[in-house]
Amino acid sequence: MSQPLRLGIAGLGTVGIGVLRILRQHAALLEARTGRRLEITAVSARDKSKDRGISLASYAWEADPVALAQRDDIDVFVELIGGEEGPAKDAVEAALSKGKDVVTANKALLAIHGQALAEKAEADGRALRYEAAVAGGIPVIKALTEGLAGNAVTRVMGVMNGSCNYILTRMETAGLSYDEVFAEADALGYLEADPQLDVGGIDAAHKLAILSSLAFGTKVDFAGITLEGIDRVSIDDIRAAADMGYKIKLLGVAQQTARGLEQRMQPCLVPATSPLGQLDGGTNMVVLEGDAVGQIVLRGPGAGEGPTASAVLSDICDLARGFSGPVFGLPATTLETSQPATAALPASYYLRMSLHDKPGALAKIATVLGEAGVSIDRMRQYGHDETAAPVLIVTHKTTPAAIADALAAMQDTAVLSGDPVALRIEDV
Amino acid sequence: MSQPLRLGIAGLGTVGIGVLRILRQHAALLEARTGRRLEITAVSARDKSKDRGISLASYAWEADPVALAQRDDIDVFVELIGGEEGPAKDAVEAALSKGKDVVTANKALLAIHGQALAEKAEADGRALRYEAAVAGGIPVIKALTEGLAGNAVTRVMGVMNGSCNYILTRMETAGLSYDEVFAEADALGYLEADPQLDVGGIDAAHKLAILSSLAFGTKVDFAGITLEGIDRVSIDDIRAAADMGYKIKLLGVAQQTARGLEQRMQPCLVPATSPLGQLDGGTNMVVLEGDAVGQIVLRGPGAGEGPTASAVLSDICDLARGFSGPVFGLPATTLETSQPATAALPASYYLRMSLHDKPGALAKIATVLGEAGVSIDRMRQYGHDETAAPVLIVTHKTTPAAIADALAAMQDTAVLSGDPVALRIEDV
Numbered sequence A, B: 001m002s003q004p005l006r007l008g009i010a011g012l013g014t015v016g017i018g019v020l021r022i023l024r025q026h027a028a029l030l031e032a033r034t035g036r037r038l039e040i041t042a043v044s045a046r047d048k049s050k051d052r053g054i055s056l057a058s059y060a061w062e063a064d065p066v067a068l069a070q071r072d073d074i075d076v077f078v079e080l081i082g083g084e085e086g087p088a089k090d091a092v093e094a095a096l097s098k099g100k101d102v103v104t105a106n107k108a109l110l111a112i113h114g115q116a117l118a119e120k121a122e123a124d125g126r127a128l129r130y131e132a133a134v135a136g137g138i139p140v141i142k143a144l145t146e147g148l149a150g151n152a153v154t155r156v157m158g159v160m161n162g163s164c165n166y167i168l169t170r171m172e173t174a175g176l177s178y179d180e181v182f183a184e185a186d187a188l189g190y191l192e193a194d195p196q197l198d199v200g201g202i203d204a205a206h207k208l209a210i211l212s213s214l215a216f217g218t219k220v221d222f223a224g225i226t227l228e229g230i231d232r233v234s235i236d237d238i239r240a241a242a243d244m245g246y247k248i249k250l251l252g253v254a255q256q257t258a259r260g261l262e263q264r265m266q267p268c269l270v271p272a273t274s275p276l277g278q279l280d281g282g283t284n285m286v287v288l289e290g291d292a293v294g295q296i297v298l299r300g301p302g303a304g305e306g307p308t309a310s311a312v313l314s315d316i317c318d319l320a321r322g323f324s325g326p327v328f329g330l331p332a333t334t335l336e337t338s339q340p341a342t343a344a345l346p347a348s349y350y351l352r353m354s355l356h357d358k359p360g361a362l363a364k365i366a367t368v369l370g371e372a373g374v375s376i377d378r379m380r381q382y383g384h385d386e387t388a389a390p391v392l393i394v395t396h397k398t399t400p401a402a403i404a405d406a407l408a409a410m411q412d413t414a415v416l417s418g419d420p421v422a423l424r425i426e427d428v
Helices: A014-025 A027-034 A065-069 A087-097 A107-123 A140-147 A162-174 A178-187 A202-216 A235-243 A305-320 A361-371 A400-411 B014-025 B027-034 B065-069 B087-097 B107-123 B140-147 B162-174 B178-187 B202-216 B235-243 B305-321 B361-371 B400-411
Strands: A005-010 A038-044 A060-062 A076-079 A101-104 A153-159 A246-257 A260-271 A283-290 A294-301 A348-356 A376-381 A388-395 A421-425 B005-010 B038-044 B060-062 B076-079 B101-104 B153-159 B246-257 B260-271 B283-290 B294-301 B348-356 B376-381 B388-395 B421-425
Touching: A005 A014, A005 A065, A005 A087, A005 A305, A014 A027, A014 A038, A014 A305, A027 A038, A027 A305, A038 A065, A038 A305, A060 A065, A065 A076, A065 A087, A076 A087, A076 A305, A087 A101, A087 A107, A101 A107, A101 A305, A107 A202, A140 A202, A140 A283, A140 A294, A140 B140, A140 B305, A153 A202, A162 A178, A162 A235, A162 A246, A162 A283, A202 A246, A202 A260, A235 A246, A235 A348, A235 A388, A235 A421, A294 A305, A305 B140, A348 A361, A348 A400, A361 A376, A361 A388, A361 A400, A400 A421, B005 B014, B005 B065, B005 B087, B005 B305, B014 B027, B014 B038, B014 B305, B027 B038, B027 B305, B038 B065, B038 B305, B060 B065, B065 B076, B065 B087, B076 B087, B076 B305, B087 B101, B087 B107, B101 B107, B101 B305, B107 B202, B140 B153, B140 B202, B140 B283, B140 B294, B153 B202, B162 B178, B162 B235, B162 B246, B162 B283, B202 B246, B202 B260, B235 B246, B235 B348, B235 B388, B235 B421, B294 B305, B348 B361, B348 B400, B361 B376, B361 B388, B361 B400, B400 B421
Parallel strands: A005 A038, A005 A076, A038 A060, A076 A101, A260 A421, B005 B038, B005 B076, B038 B060, B076 B101, B260 B421
Antiparallel strands: A153 A246, A153 A283, A246 A260, A283 A294, A294 B294, A348 A388, A348 A421, A376 A388, B153 B246, B153 B283, B246 B260, B283 B294, B348 B388, B348 B421, B376 B388
């Protein structure tokens, strides 16, 4: 039997404790599966005295995660502290410098500093693994880099923030406004300390940046993502989209186009009958498309103690088995700098507007759309109150620029009551 | 750069040609991803002269796959011949004896001879990989053995024969009988030369046997599967199930129970709104459940040139990267002999029967069910013709034995017109 794999675990929040629990509960199973004993040598967290419901007495304690990362008696440093700067980053760098392999669940760290860390890890001949950083318990990093290794990836999509999907689902099922459900979710502890990480789409965009690099062989480029959160999604749009056969999802999409790498995280409409459209509540879904395989859809819990710890264990077991490759699938120094696409690919759009109730109003809107080169696939006008009539339009495929032109021109028609809404309809 | 990985490919049908195409088209990408050149040294098939739309001139030709498997100038033998006996088995054994790693897409071979082959491979220190054998392009072997390595697996389920799912879906959407759609599918070339492999559930059961071994650390036990095909599923049941909110799927289920390892491949009802219920047409779906991760659902193409070749390439790339472990996740000599469960776990059942139109008929049925300990959750009686009334019943959870008792007792009531139908409703 080989030497044990000695682990140092920094960060004993929900995920860290989940990892400890699995390592203790399944010690014999993990040893049988990997051929090595997985040994916890030392741990680190902010507060040693806190009751975590699990005894830490058999592990060395380090108050400082950097000191933990540098210990001679660990082989793998497991970073579960979080945050793109500060102790998490310092400790990961220290571990790599000391010749340790690193496992982390830190999407922000990877999305912002991934390229530098990958270059450092590979220069030192070390592994940096992060299955838990994207879509929680879904083994999507492995599916993409290993399962689809024979494919040129053509597109990656995903609903990767459970809190946003919970909010959108709850708005629809309870008929509540965004503000009402946001307050509810916040009270239930479903949101990050800084809720903009969730509802602003930042957390999901961190994940998309990582997947995008793996899929297209480009340097991780968080700044290149077109980012829009869910805070402007209204219950009116959720209802109207449902009437037209769609759901609204905070959808991340990355694809290589002739005009550069397109990376978007924004509320989109998807067909209600598609797997993405049927994804309710806090569950995550990632869609991988490759030239050979076609479309693979992965669905599972995107957060929580067990699922995230499961993903961390996947990385640890791979290291125990001696499985490891370049951090982003290709040697970091060969990754290309991405060329952000100048514009998104053409798509159908959903338009919702309110028209003053006077003759010729709809004709003016139709004329404006036609002049912008936007053709109408389906249109629906609803019963209306005394002054304004709600109108829904689904366009044929058109460019984002044409939609922007049309929206601008509509403002000059004097038939709109309030601002029109335009949302992209993603082909899924 | 390391030495190239030299491949010998036996079997140049759809999948074999797909593998050749990817190796040629993505040669540079595969080398960048794995750090090794993937080189096709020699190929073998039954007919050298057949036009396969791709030149084989640069590869050595072997008429005999065993000779190919034994060539000194190959490192990996890729078996894409198929069939549980004969040349496929002979060649795989020859390759292992000669110290070659093996990649195969052959589910029958693994399901029947997997244990012996695994022992042989591991005794020789060789790898035997088979991602393409289960659920085509879905990287489910990898997800289960590596992605969920930190979990005790609690249940594995799947719709793993696209032809069966196509037939059931087409019956429902076109309102056709099983025989009509079977004839259609056969004419379209959707079925195996021996259609019983598909519609009898054998092909899907081969896949279930493999997943079951990986999930529960048991020797692959195809003979231990309770097997029932789709040939007795009627359009009446598909319609009635839909009325009650269910779909009928040929569903494989494996779970470890207190009464042994339960492995079933049979037509089951699943909620129409569940991911399995929403799986239409030839697509496959595998559901993996683990104690830490909860439920993961994987969906994708289960057959075809590109998807199957994609899975074969995943194995080849893993070998090029030096990733390999025991054939069934644990050392073959430590796998336990499975104890087939004496009975399936309790479940709700769907019952459909036709009652003679006379007073007290329904009361007799209800009495019989009550006496067998089966309680009724929902019941629906339909408008009827002059002599018989269709009745649907969904029971509360009960044992298969209680259902069998009730069905037997019903025969003595003299109120039934024709045989009653009972189908299990799977909790998904």
